[in-house]
Every structure is written in structure tokens, then in C-alpha cells.
Amino acid sequence: MDEHPYTFKCNTVAQHGGQELDPLTNARAVPIYQTASYGFKSTDHAASLFQMQEEGYIYSRNVNPTNRVLEKRLAELEGGIDAFAVSSGQSAVTIALLTLAKVGDEIVATNALYGGTYNLFAETFKRFGVTVRFVDGGNFSELEDAINEKTKAIFTETIGNPGLQIADIKMISKVARHHGLPLVVDSTFTTPFLQKPIEFGADIVVHSTTKFIGGHGTAIGGIMVDAGKFNWANGNFPEFTEPKKSLNNQSYINLSNASAFIAKARFELGHDLGTALSPFHGWLFIQGLESLSLRMKQHVINTQKIAEYLAxxxxxxxxxxxxxKNNTQYELAKTYLPKGAGAIFTFGIKGGYESAKTFINSVKLLSHVANVGDSKTLVIHPASTTHSRLSPEEQLATGVTKDQIRLSIGLEDVEDIKADIDQALQKSVEASLVE
Incomplete structure (x- = not known):
């Protein structure tokens, strides 16, 4: 979208951000560029692109015009300067952090995390020679104590999955700044409609676009957004400042300045690991962004009503x-989530694990799937599924209990959602009486 002398608001950016009319056809909607490669004007043009001397397209593993609209649009929505879209949310977390840390380095992460992320940090990163230290995100002295000369980043989620711990991003970013470290925040649960972590001090924001951004459970994807404010030349990140032979003896700082992080992520791990986002999926996520604010408003309305009903x-x-109002994080939510706490919450069912199984097996409208952020209401038992690879101690640390049921409230009529939950709860009562 052409620059204007004023800043557009959220809903306008969601419709127009990052887009110019197609130069050949003037197509109003974003076209799907379903192509693997792009022609070069000359050998000099090709060499210039490969050496990052000018912007352009080489191969869709690195950059694709459809996905580029998604990247620019989400960067603008988050208040960042650039973004890199990849094949999944897990890829976004992996590439973001491994762009910062190498063999022998460490990352500090809050422990209230999605089970897949926890396992990625606790097990898989070890194979890359990267150690992750887990801390209580609300204990800032513990956070300080976990940082040492090997630490390269701090990681947290805006709202922990499934414990729903709200990250105090202002305080965590203060610690990160003190140590010259970037703060990486997973904002999948909140989206830029409910919270913009960069405004509170985050340096890099990641999303699983599979969830609310796509909104309909039709595509897998992820993205990382760079705030463009971190000083990569502070002495802690020589790989950003040292000349590289592959870049014609220039550094990422020299070539991209404030966008050095996205350039490095895209042209190193993004290129070498091949975590390319399908342009069709990118197009679906663009459609999702266009209705994001409308959907998130209704998600919040429905979720508040169901949570109050279950309480x-x-x-x-x-x-x-x-x-x-009786939640321990109610005051924190006023600061970080003034538009609402999203569509996901958990509850404990009387009777524990067996009652939870009966409840989930009894729902008819709700969908029993391993996902959140869908237009349809979803239900799952985290302890036996999403967090089942964690030890009992690790489950408790991430906020998972045996009686816990996670709901992702959708856009159905709230009375229909409530009726299905009620009949499933009644079935769990009947089953416990039989036992």
C-alpha cells in the first residue's frame, strides 16, 4: 500500500496493508503467485539479488509476492518494520530463536508454554547445542538469576497455553533491556487485535497464523515480526555485525540495518531449512486478517459468557x-488485555480425569481436535494430549492438571455452545453415579 501522510487504524490496515494493485492487471484482491521461481533481467540482476544488493524475487522458498503482502500487513498491524512468514508456528519459534542462538548459547523461557514449544526447548534444541532455562514468568528475580553470558534471548507467550498466565511484558522487557537481550513473544492467543506486544517492549513477535489469523482451521503457517528497535550491534550478536563471505564480505547490519534480524532469518535458516509457506496458505491468511477484528470481538463476547456460565x-x-472478577490475573488483564482475554480458557471438572473423558466423549456440537483459534468451538484434555510428552512435574509447571479441560470458544450461537456443554456435563455426572 502506498505511503500516506497519516497512519491508518487497525481495521483499515487489515484490509489494505502491504498491498499495491497488481501491476499487470490492477487486480483489487491479492493474487496468488503460485510459482517456484522468478526470471532475471540479466546476469547482473541475478547476482545483485543473490548478494542482497537489491530487493526482488529469486525463489519462493525465500520470498513470494503473495506471502510478502501477508508479511507487510502483519508487520504493520503489530507496529513492526518487517516480517517473515514460514510453514508453521513451530517453525516461526524455531527460526526466530535459532537465528539468535547457536551451539553453546542459551535462551531463558517462561515455563507456562504450549506443550510443543516446551518439548522443542527441552529436548530438540539440545540437539542443536542450545540450552533453554525455564523460569516462573512472574518471578523476576528468578528470571534475572537464569541469565548469564551465554544467554541470547528471553522468550514468553502473551497468554500461556493452557495455564493462561498473562506475561508482564513491561517487566520482562525491562530485564531483557538491562542485559542487552531481545525479548521474543508468542502472541498467537492474542493477535494484534487484543494486544500489540511491541508497544510493551517486545522485540520480536511470533504467531501461529494457523490459529486466529487464519481463523477457520484451513491452513498451517507461522510468522515472525521484527519491531526494528533492538541494537544488534551491542556486542552480544557478532553474527549480525561480522562480514560474511556469502554476502560479498558485508554484514547483515550493513545490508539491512534495522531489518537485520528478518534478513538473517530469511536468508539463513529460512533458506537452508526450507520452511517455506505455501502461497495459497499465505493468501488464506490474508483473507483471515481482513475479518480478524470482527471475529475476535465475537470470540471474546462468547467466551466471557461461557466462562461466567461455567463458573x-x-x-x-x-x-x-x-x-x-475473582481471577488472580484480573488486574493484570486490565493492563495487557483491555479488549478481552481471547477465546481460550480452561476449567476443572469434578471427578477428575475420568469425568473429563466422559465430558469430551459426550459433546456433540463442540469439536474434539488439537487446535485453537477456529471459528468453531474446540475442546481437548491437555494432560493426555498436547502436554502428554511432559513429565507430571513439567505439566504442573506449565499449568496443566488432570482435571483440566481446555475450550477454544467459536462463533456459533452462544446458547447452542452452552447447551452442548451442559448436556456433556450432565453425562459426566451420570457416569460418575454409575461408577
Missing amino acids: EHSQVAWVNYPTL
Whole structure:
């Protein structure tokens, strides 16, 4: 989109950000550039592109015009300067952090994490020679103590999955700044509609675009957004400042300046590991962004009503949703989530694991799937699925208990959602009486 002397608001950016009319056809909608490669004007042009002397397209593993609109649009929505879209949210987390850390380096992460991310950090990163130290995200002295001369980044989630711990990004970023480290924040649960982590001090924001950004459970993807504010030349990141033979003896700072992180992520790990996002999936995510604010508003309305309903239900032991007035994070939610705490929450069912199984096996409208952020309401038992690879101690550290059920509330009529939950809860009561 052409630059204007004023800044567009969120809904306008979601419709127009990052896009110019197609130069050949003036197509209003973003075209799908379903191509692997692009022609060069000359050998000099090809060499210039490969050496990053000018912008352009070489191969869709690195950059694709459809995906480029998604990248620019989401960067603008988040208040960043650039973004890199990849094949999944897990890829986005992996590439973001391994762009910063190499063999022998360390990362400090809050422990309230999605199970796949926890396992990635606890097990897979070890094979890359990178150690991740887990800390209580609300204990800032513990966070300070975990940082040493090998630390290259701090990682957290805006809202922990599934424990729903709200990250105090202002405080965590203060610690990160003190040590000259970037703060990487997974904002999948919140999206730029509910929270913009960069405004609170985040340096890099990652998303699983599979979730709310896509919004309909139709495509897998991820993205990382760079705030463009971190000083990569502070002495802690020589790989950003040292000349590279592959870049004609220039550094990423020389070539890309404020965009050095995205350039390095895209043309090193993105290129070498081949985590390319399908342009068709990129196009689907662009469609999702165009309705994001409308969907998120209704997600929040529905979720608040269901959470309040369950909080009063006789078969429910507890409900964890930050905007319930008796929730321990209610005040923190006012600061970080003034538009609402999103569509995901957990509750404990009386009767424990067996009752949880009965409940999930009894739902009819709700979908039992390993996903969140869909337009349809989803349900799962984290302890036996998404976090099953963690030890009992690790499960508790991430906020997972045996009686816990996770709901991702969709866009159906809220009374229909409520009726299905009620009949499934009744079935769990009947099953416990039989036993």
C-alpha cells in the first residue's frame, strides 16, 4: 500500500496493508503467485539479488509476492518494520530463536508454554547445542538469576497455553533491556487485535497464523515480526555485525540495518531449512486478517459468557479465565488485555480425569481436535494430549492438571455452545453415579 501522510487504524490496515494493485492487471484482491521461481533481467540482476544488493524475487522458498503482502500487513498491524512468514508456528519459534542462538548459547523461557514449544526447548534444541532455562514468568528475580553470558534471548507467550498466565511484558522487557537481550513473544492467543506486544517492549513477535489469523482451521503457517528497535550491534550478536563471505564480505547490519534480524532469518535458516509457506496458505491468511477484528470481538463476547456460565455450574470445580472478577490475573488483564482475554480458557471438572473423558466423549456440537483459534468451538484434555510428552512435574509447571479441560470458544450461537456443554456435563455426572 502506498505511503500516506497519516497512519491508518487497525481495521483499515487489515484490509489494505502491504498491498499495491497488481501491476499487470490492477487486480483489487491479492493474487496468488503460485510459482517456484522468478526470471532475471540479466546476469547482473541475478547476482545483485543473490548478494542482497537489491530487493526482488529469486525463489519462493525465500520470498513470494503473495506471502510478502501477508508479511507487510502483519508487520504493520503489530507496529513492526518487517516480517517473515514460514510453514508453521513451530517453525516461526524455531527460526526466530535459532537465528539468535547457536551451539553453546542459551535462551531463558517462561515455563507456562504450549506443550510443543516446551518439548522443542527441552529436548530438540539440545540437539542443536542450545540450552533453554525455564523460569516462573512472574518471578523476576528468578528470571534475572537464569541469565548469564551465554544467554541470547528471553522468550514468553502473551497468554500461556493452557495455564493462561498473562506475561508482564513491561517487566520482562525491562530485564531483557538491562542485559542487552531481545525479548521474543508468542502472541498467537492474542493477535494484534487484543494486544500489540511491541508497544510493551517486545522485540520480536511470533504467531501461529494457523490459529486466529487464519481463523477457520484451513491452513498451517507461522510468522515472525521484527519491531526494528533492538541494537544488534551491542556486542552480544557478532553474527549480525561480522562480514560474511556469502554476502560479498558485508554484514547483515550493513545490508539491512534495522531489518537485520528478518534478513538473517530469511536468508539463513529460512533458506537452508526450507520452511517455506505455501502461497495459497499465505493468501488464506490474508483473507483471515481482513475479518480478524470482527471475529475476535465475537470470540471474546462468547467466551466471557461461557466462562461466567461455567463458573456457576455445580459440576465445575474451577474456571481459569483472566477477565473473571475473582481471577488472580484480573488486574493484570486490565493492563495487557483491555479488549478481552481471547477465546481460550480452561476449567476443572469434578471427578477428575475420568469425568473429563466422559465430558469430551459426550459433546456433540463442540469439536474434539488439537487446535485453537477456529471459528468453531474446540475442546481437548491437555494432560493426555498436547502436554502428554511432559513429565507430571513439567505439566504442573506449565499449568496443566488432570482435571483440566481446555475450550477454544467459536462463533456459533452462544446458547447452542452452552447447551452442548451442559448436556456433556450432565453425562459426566451420570457416569460418575454409575461408577
